[in-house]
Amino acid sequence: MRNINILEPNLFFKSKKKLIDTLRKNQISTASKSIIKKFEKKISQLDGSKYVVPTNSGSSALYVGFKAVGVEKNDLIIMPSYTFVATANACLLSGAFPWFFDLEKKKLTIDLDQVENKLKLMSFKKGKFFYHKKTKQRIFAICPVYTLGFLPDLIKVKRIAKKFNLKIIADAACAIGAKYNKKSLALYNDVVCYSFNGNKSLTAGGGGAISTNNKVIYKNSFLLTTNGKSDQYFHKSFGLNLRITGIHAALGYGELNEFKKIQMKKNRLRKKYINTSQINYFETYFLDKNINSMIWLNFLISKKNIKSIFFKNAKRNKLNLAPFWTPMHLQPFLKNELIEKMKNTNFVWKKILVLPSSLNINSNDFKKIEKFLIKNSKFL
Numbered sequence: 406m407r408n409i410n411i412l413e414p415n416l417f418f419k420s421k422k423k424l425i426d427t428l429r430k431n432q433i434s435t436a437s438k439s440i441i442k443k444f445e446k447k448i449s450q451l452d453g454s455k456y457v458v459p460t461n462s463g464s465s466a467l468y469v470g471f472k473a474v475g476v477e478k479n480d481l482i483i484m485p486s487y488t489f490v491a492t493a494n495a496c497l498l499s500g501a502f503p504w505f506f507d508l509e510k511k512k513l514t515i516d517l518d519q520v521e522n523k524l525k526l527m528s529f530k531k532g533k534f535f536y537h538k539k540t541k542q543r544i545f546a547i548c549p550v551y552t553l554g555f556l557p558d559l560i561k562v563k564r565i566a567k568k569f570n571l572k573i574i575a576d577a578a579c580a581i582g583a584k585y586n587k588k589s590l591a592l593y594n595d596v597v598c599y600s601f602n603g604n605k606s607l608t609a610g611g612g613g614a615i616s617t618n619n620k621v622i623y624k625n626s627f628l629l630t631t632n633g634k635s636d637q638y639f640h641k642s643f644g645l646n647l648r649i650t651g652i653h654a655a656l657g658y659g660e661l662n663e664f665k666k667i668q669m670k671k672n673r674l675r676k677k678y679i680n681t682s683q684i685n686y687f688e689t690y691f692l693d694k695n696i697n698s699m700i701w702l703n704f705l706i707s708k709k710n711i712k713s714i715f716f717k718n719a720k721r722n723k724l725n726l727a728p729f730w731t732p733m734h735l736q737p738f739l740k741n742e743l744i745e746k747m748k749n750t751n752f753v754w755k756k757i758l759v760l761p762s763s764l765n766i767n768s769n770d771f772k773k774i775e776k777f778l779i780k781n782s783k784f785l
């Protein structure tokens with residue numbers, strides 16, 4: 406009996422062929438323009454944005470996004486505490502500091518009412534910008550995280566951002582291909598950041614990208630990922646080598662060609678999990694009707710805090726289940742950052758159970774997972 410993992414890459418045959426073709430053509434490096442351009446164009450077509458800059462990871466995409474919109478040393482960036490650590494670390498690397506907020510009740514996205522109330526209460530305006538009353542830091546940006554593929558109310562994010570003059574950088578690492586009101590995410594955000602890591606719904610083995618409709622942000626991002634180079638060994642601004650390689654772009658391009666199939670498989674699996682949850686009284690959260698997004702990782706919210714015995718039992722049954730993200734406000738190295746009340750985050754993180762969601766989960770695997778969940782429901 407095979408081990409069932411939470412997520413593992415499952416490349417389509419045509420993507421592997423594309424990779425071999427790229428190897429044959431020796432288009433393997435960061436300078437392999439032709440395949441990298443194709444990859445960029447595919448992302449643009451899928452997400453409806455004007456400009457795309459591929460990167461070597463989603464973490465780099467976030468760093469590039471923050472810097473490209475103009476984040477400066479000591480700025481504050483608003484973000485949910487419930488995220489993968491890359492969101493906070495990319496913010497720190499950009500010289501800014503995170504300001505952590507709670508999740509909305511029964512949603513996995515940032516509590517926008519809490520954000521707006523705190524901004525009203527804790528900020529003052531000087532010139533064009535708003536500053537934090539206590540720390541005097543400029544509040545420059547908001548970074549909503551599209552947790553597991555869930556999106557917040559993007560119109561509300563835009564309204565708050567306009568009111569407090571904030572840039573919007575979306576951490577859409579888990580939400581490739583998502584649409585809001587059938588429209589491109591680039592319309593609602595200054596920058597959208599994606600990850601194509603091996604565990605993502607659509608993988609390039611590793612890699613990421615930023616997409617935007619803003620030409621200046623695009624140009625800034627490009628320079629930031631290419632050592633700030635404007636001519637041979639002439640560097641007009643700061644930058645690093647954060648580019649994707651031809652190898653990864655080839656895989657990503659191949660998988661992007663299969664997006665519809667990936668979406669169909671993911672949606673089918675999600676429906677099955679929702680049925681199981683509903684029949685067996687496990688709690689799940691639903692997407693708002695105006696959001697079209699494939700859920701990266703299926704999950705349920707347990708009635709109790711999930712104990713380690715549950716995970717041990719799973720391992721015995723060859724199910725590699727594990728706890729999920731520990732919120733940022735509970736990470737020792739972030740404990741001195743600005744942290745708001747975390748009622749819903751503290752509720753969710755000990756109760757969330759992420760479920761095997763790879764593209765290769767077959768009906769036998771699913772039956773096994775379902776049987777295990779029901780048999781162990783006393784721990785949930």
Ligand SMILES: Cc1ncc(COP(=O)(O)O)c(C=O)c1O
Pocket residue numbers: 462463464465488489491492550576578579600601602612613
């Ligand atoms: C919400 C979120 N942001 C950022 C990242 C970082 O992406 P990468 O692993 O490609 O650096 C991830 C990766 O899982 C993520 O889940």
